[in-house]
Structures are given as structure tokens and as C-alpha cells.
Amino acid sequence: MRRLRLCLLVAALGALLLAGGTQPLRAAAPDSALFPRARPGGLGGAVRMTIAEAAAQEAARAAAAARARAASDSAAQAARQAEALSAASDRAAAEAMAAVAGGAGGVVISEAAEAEMAAFRARQEAEAARIAAAREEARRIAAERAEARASAAALAASDTPVSPLAVARSLVPRPASPLVRERFAALALRRAPSPARSEAPSTTPTLARASGGGVRGNLCGTPGLEGRVLDRIRSRTQGCGVTEPVSVTNVQGIPLSLAATMDCDTARAFERWVRTEMIPTVGRTGGGIAQIRVIGHYSCRTRNSQRGARISEHGRGRAIDVAGYQLRDGETVSVLDDYRRGRHSRSLRRMYEAACGIFRTTLSPDSDRFHQDHFHFDLAQHRGGGTYCR
Numbered sequence: 001m002r003r004l005r006l007c008l009l010v011a012a013l014g015a016l017l018l019a020g021g022t023q024p025l026r027a028a029a030p031d032s033a034l035f036p037r038a039r040p041g042g043l044g045g046a047v048r049m050t051i052a053e054a055a056a057q058e059a060a061r062a063a064a065a066a067r068a069r070a071a072s073d074s075a076a077q078a079a080r081q082a083e084a085l086s087a088a089s090d091r092a093a094a095e096a097m098a099a100v101a102g103g104a105g106g107v108v109i110s111e112a113a114e115a116e117m118a119a120f121r122a123r124q125e126a127e128a129a130r131i132a133a134a135r136e137e138a139r140r141i142a143a144e145r146a147e148a149r150a151s152a153a154a155l156a157a158s159d160t161p162v163s164p165l166a167v168a169r170s171l172v173p174r175p176a177s178p179l180v181r182e183r184f185a186a187l188a189l190r191r192a193p194s195p196a197r198s199e200a201p202s203t204t205p206t207l208a209r210a211s212g213g214g215v216r217g218n219l220c221g222t223p224g225l226e227g228r229v230l231d232r233i234r235s236r237t238q239g240c241g242v243t244e245p246v247s248v249t250n251v252q253g254i255p256l257s258l259a260a261t262m263d264c265d266t267a268r269a270f271e272r273w274v275r276t277e278m279i280p281t282v283g284r285t286g287g288g289i290a291q292i293r294v295i296g297h298y299s300c301r302t303r304n305s306q307r308g309a310r311i312s313e314h315g316r317g318r319a320i321d322v323a324g325y326q327l328r329d330g331e332t333v334s335v336l337d338d339y340r341r342g343r344h345s346r347s348l349r350r351m352y353e354a355a356c357g358i359f360r361t362t363l364s365p366d367s368d369r370f371h372q373d374h375f376h377f378d379l380a381q382h383r384g385g386g387t388y389c390r
Contacts, residue, residue, distance in 0.1 A: 219246055220264035225271050226250035230261065233298065233317065239310075240300035242317030252279060254289050260297035263317045266379055269358050270320055273377070277354040278325070281347050286327025293334070295374055296321030304370040313361070319378035324348075336373035339365050356389035363390055 219225035227248040235241040247259045248267050251274045262270070274292065282289050298317045302309040313319035324334035338344040339352075352375055355362045363376040367390035382388055 219248065220267050222268050222271055224252045224275060225267055227259065227267075233261075235300050235315075237300050237311070237315070240315040242298060245298065245317050251275075251292065254279075255291055257291055257293045257295075258297075260294050260320055261317060262297055262320060266318050266320060269379060270377070273351075273355050273358045277351045277358075281351045281354075282325070282327075285344075285347070286329040286331050288328050289325050290328045291326040293323040293325055293332075294320060295323045296376070304368075313378035313380050318380065319361075319376065321374045321376050323374040334373070335365060335375060353389075356387055359387075361388045366390060 216228065217223075217226050219227045219229075225248060227246055227250070230242075230245040230247055233242040233245050242261070242263055244263060245261055246264060246267055247261050248270070249256055249259045251271050254274065260270075278292075279289060296314060297320050298314060299312070300315040301312055302315075303312045314321075323336070324332065324338070326332050333344045333348070335348060339348050352362065352364050355375070355377055359377040359379060360382060361376070361378045361380050363371045365372045380388075
């Protein structure tokens, strides 16, 4: 582009020299822009106008280039300044973070920020504790399941005979209290045969059997049991009947509301419960117990009198139902009205819980809808020789 301009300028000068002869160019007047004014229609004026326009354009381009260079220099300088400020800001932020991490005294953190950091740490610790507790609970459940499987396998491999009339175990059995476990252990120890006992002759008197008569006191060889011996009870229903039944009328001097028919094992267990649990629990309240209310004993029927169910332990003379008792002052304490509320509730619950172990099956109003008004006690044989208490 510059070469083209130079060529045009040289051509213009050559044309001027040819037109003006040998006369030199005059200097521009003070009022002229760049060259003397051209005469209209003259060649020299046209050449001079062309040179002026070219010079003006060149000057304008130079000025624009200068302005562009100045603007570029200013932008570069501004960019350098901004970069320097950003670097300074980054260094200041890094120094502040280092001071916070190192606990430098030069940086002050507000109380709100400190509280927020403390709360965040507390949330982290609580979450860690929750996760640890969940893992521990999972391990405990896994251990219990493994233990239950092992117990079931051992029980299945055992050759312990099970009565077809045994009551099924509960899927979620209620844990026995320490008192119940202690009494059950004592009962098992008492029933375990010993060498001295097996070698010694039996001292249990043979029950005299006579219709309408029999032993009145010391029934089943147990002091405190009164009643009479009955003939063998036979039944056409399979599973019912009692080989050596007795009719109990008094226990520890306390009359029953009706004569209860059962076998001697059940009678001895009932006498023990009345002597060791019922009488001490009631004590002198209302003057003591005047009568024991019995509403169920031997009866050839199914469990809970339900069609298609198995024969109840009542059909074998190995169960008794107690509905409450009457005090000497005339007050009646019933399972239906006083087991869940009232001043006698605690006594009823205590004597019921103590029966677990003396009897192998105990059912209360907490068990099901069939036992809302009485306690059911029996000596059913359970798998593994355990108890079923609800």
C-alpha cells in the first residue's frame, strides 16, 4: 500500500514539473491548507488537490493507528494491573486460610463462624455414632438369629418325646423374670431323681379308692390338701380321661368354690402355688383369703372349646382355672375386674407370674381373648421340657 502511494506521489510530481516548467514550487500561503489553491480547470490545481487529499488521508490513517496503539497499550496496562490485583487477592486469601488453620492470632474469626463450625463437627460426630450403633444392632440381630437356628437344629436332632397334646411355643415368648427362672430351677431339682431317693423305699401312701369315700386329709401324700380319691375316669373321646383322679375341696385350710377334679401332680402343684405364692402375696389384706374361686377343672373338651382343636389339658385332669378369691371381710377380688386396674392388680400379677415354673403352662388376660376372666394353669409337656407363660 505504501509503495502504491509512493508511486502516485512520484507520478504527481512528474506531472507538476512538466506543467510548470523549471519553476520551483512556491511555499504555501498561511491561509492555505497544504498547497496553494488550484485554479479551476488547471492541471496544476488538479495535481495539487490530489496530493493534498493523499496527504490528508495518510495523516488520518497515522492518527488512527496512533490512537489504536494507545488504546492497546492502555488495555494491556489495565490487564496487567487487574492480574496483579487478582494475584494479590489470592495471596491474601491463602495467607488468611493458613492463619486460620495454624491458629494465628492475626486473623480473628467471629463467634457466629466458630459456633457454626462447632455445630458442624457435632453433627459429624452424631452421624458417626448413629452409624456405629446401627452396625452394632445388625451384629446383635445376626448373632441372635444364628443362636436361634443352632437351638432349633439341636432340638430337632434330639429324641425327646413330645406329647401330641402339648401346647405350641409362642413365636415371641415373653422373657421370664429372675423369680420365675429361680422357681423353675428349684422345681426341676426337686423332680430330678437322686440315688438315695431311688434306693429308699417309697413313703407315699397308696390312695384308698372307694366310691363316695377316700382320704379326707393329706390328699396325694401332701399336707394341706383335702378332698377325696375318685375312681378312674374313662372316656369314649380319645385323649380324655384320668387314671388316678382326686377331688380337691380345701387347700391350706382355704375352701375352693367348687370341688376340683384333677390328678395328683396337678393337685400338688396347685397346693404349692397357694402356699408359697397366693397366701403370702395377699397376706392380711381384708383379713386374709376366705375362699378360692375355681371355675375350671376336669372337662373332656377341646382347647378353648373350639371345634377342630386338640384336646385340652382339662380333658386329662392336668389343668385348673382360677377366677380370683374372696377376702374374709367379704370383698371379692376377680381376675376380670382387678387384674389390669385397682389396688389388687399388683397382687394378682405377682402371684400369676410366680406360677410360671410351678406349672408348665400359665395363661392370663394378657394371653388371648379366651382368658380374660381367669388364670389357666396346667402341666402340659412342652418340647424340650420348657414352660409356656403368657
